[in-house]
Amino acid sequence: MTNGPSRIIVERVDLLPSRADWIFVTGVLSGEPVSIGDAVTIHHGDQTTGATIKSIELHGRPGKTTIMLDAELRPIVTAGTVINRQQ
Numbered sequence: 001m002t003n004g005p006s007r008i009i010v011e012r013v014d015l016l017p018s019r020a021d022w023i024f025v026t027g028v029l030s031g032e033p034v035s036i037g038d039a040v041t042i043h044h045g046d047q048t049t050g051a052t053i054k055s056i057e058l059h060g061r062p063g064k065t066t067i068m069l070d071a072e073l074r075p076i077v078t079a080g081t082v083i084n085r086q087q
Helices: none
Strands: 007-014 022-030 039-044 047-052 055-058 064-070 082-085
Touching (some): 039 064, 047 064
Antiparallel strands (some): 039 047, 055 064
């Protein structure tokens, strides 16, 4: 039984000086769980960009998840951005 495709709608993006090579992307995950190393598609405007999940943090609220992506993606990952795991 599946919960559907994995999807995160971004609520916030943070940078940590101690991990300047990553952005911390927080949102609500729906669908199947994601894993470190999963390929994702970032939808921004009418374009898409591929990326790989570097790390994951799960939070207390159901579905609330933070994924870490390469810092170079910061200009295109903002609140409201949709990230889907590639099938």
